[in-house]
Amino acid sequence: MISPISQPDPASGTERPNNNLLRRLSSGDFALIAAHLAHEEAEANELLYNPGDDVDTVHFPCGASLASFLVANEDGRDVETILVGREGAVGGIVSLGHLPAYTRITVKFGGPFARLPIAKLDAAKTASVSLRNVFARYADCLLAQMFQSTACNAIHTIEQRTAKWIISAMERANGDNIVPLTHEQLATLLGVGRSYVSRVIQTFKAEGMLEIRRGSILVRDREALQTRACLCNETVKNHFDEVLRGVYPAD
């Protein structure tokens, strides 16, 4: 479902979509793309791109919406690499012009997104060095997330990674302690079987850190959960803070 976003007031920025990257742009830079932004409501599990698809649109998650990058594997298991919330965008951040998608990109938590044709973003990058700079900085943060995710998958335990993903999803959900992640989704995020995830979740539950709801997880003791997570999420946040201060969601 797509409808045009109401014409924002570039001077105040009050009607900007609730996406931190878009809010980070100066009034002048936002005015370059404002007229081309459209609002869309996306459902959980909706497909944005398949590998090889022509990337022609940038999607900016707004509010608590989340997108994820999945790498398809030859044995049929898809592994999620990183989550992108209102601190960023998916599709064609680095590219100039149409290029094929490398990963599958899906909607993890449904909700509002702002969409922008790549051609309009490219034109704005050509017209403004400062706008180009914001997106280049975001690309650097995205790369940092990828590096960290690679290291995390290699050396951290399933328990550490489970706690990390739950906290990381929670941070984007406006501090809400209900995280709409199913065991199935967590298993995909971790690249392990469902039974491994269920075991870890049961341990956390037995220790009073969380409760299991239908299709979601209710976090009861975030601090305790934090102590069980690896520090990968914090490391990425610190990089965001240095490169694009104020863009990573804080609760």
Ligand SMILES: [Zn+2]
């Ligand atoms: Zn880690």
